[in-house]
Amino acid sequence: MPRASASPSAPLEATPQSVPNSEWNCNSQFTGIWVTGQGKVTVVPDVAILSLGVEAQAATVQQAMAEAATAMDRVIAALRANGVAEKDIQTQWFNIYPVRRWVDDAREVLIGYRVTNMVSAKIRDVEATGSIIDRVAEAGGDLTRIHGVSFTVDDPSQYHNEAREKAIADAKATAQHLAALAGVDLGRPFYISESGGFVPIYRDYAMMEGGGILPPTPISPGETEITLTVQMAFAIE
The missing domain is CATH 3.30.110.170 (Protein of unknown function (DUF541), domain 1)
Incomplete structure (x- = not known):
């Protein structure tokens, strides 16, 4: 009222x-x-925004960066092969940070470095969102990270x-x-x-890993209100 x-x-x-x-x-x-x-x-939303990327951990920065770069190249290739235009893929953040572990509850020891590379991908064919998530998880393997998908209206x-x-x-x-x-x-x-x-409608997804034969990922955009x-x-x- x-x-x-x-x-x-x-x-x-x-x-x-x-x-x-x-x-x-x-x-x-x-x-x-x-x-x-x-x-x-x-x-009814006509665009899906997928937040995804890769995360690699290794003993050295160079090794972690190399593993992340290789996995991200495969992820980007999978996106483009499934109809996502290059202009619709944008880097969200890129982090390099040390990984430490407590030893004997007395001191921290450096055990390696973790590299995270995340992008957002605009999927204009909403019905293909689930299939694209599957292809990306397969391409990036265990380094794949999918943080969520939101649905919006392009115009x-x-x-x-x-x-x-x-x-x-x-x-x-x-x-x-x-x-x-x-x-x-x-x-x-x-x-x-x-x-x-x-x-936007936001859907949260746990980390997805590649490998094995998995059932298709169901994605439903539903409806929203302006x-x-x-x-x-x-x-x-």
């Missing part, structure tokens, strides 16, 4: 209790009827417009109702602000 507040631009025979769930303020900055409207549009502008229209209509209807209850005429809007937008909220202020005539 939209939240609303109202205050008169001229003296009115009314009290704060005259309009339920309303707030009255005599400050000229907040003169008028203030309301909040919300618009929602349900959409949400048309859905934003639809949600915005609904939010404005919702706010106007509430303002008109408040004006009628207060016995005043609703004037023109003098303030509008907007917030909200598309919230929600926009507007706050409007109307003059009182």
Whole structure:
């Protein structure tokens, strides 16, 4: 139910209790009827964003980097072979850090180095997401790391417009109702602000390892909502 507040631009025979769930303020900055409207549009995602990469550990930095590079080359090749364009593959982070272990609960000993290389891949054929995950896990082997997949809309502008229209209509209807209850005429809007937008669907996956014959990975994008909220202020005539 939209939240609303109202205050008169001229003296009115009314009290704060005259309009339920309303707030009255005599400050000229907040003169008028203030309301909040919300618009929602349900959409089916048409893009999957896969967060994946490799992680290698070895006795030396050079060895760990070499193993990670070889595995990542295979992962990238698998992505491209399964329809992911080069422009849709982007490095997220690359880390090299030492790995230490406590000995006799008294001191730390350096046992090697770990290299992590993660990328994001935009999959435009959502139905192929599960198959691509399988191919990537197979290509990278035990060094493969898949952190998750999210689903979004490549061009949400048309859905934003639809949600915005609904939010404005919702706010106007509430303002008109408040004006009628207060016995005043609703004037023109003098303030509008907007917030909200598309919230991607996120799926978390445990680390995947290659090798062996595994059943296909099921991926379901489902539906999501684009929600926009507007706050409007109307003059009182």
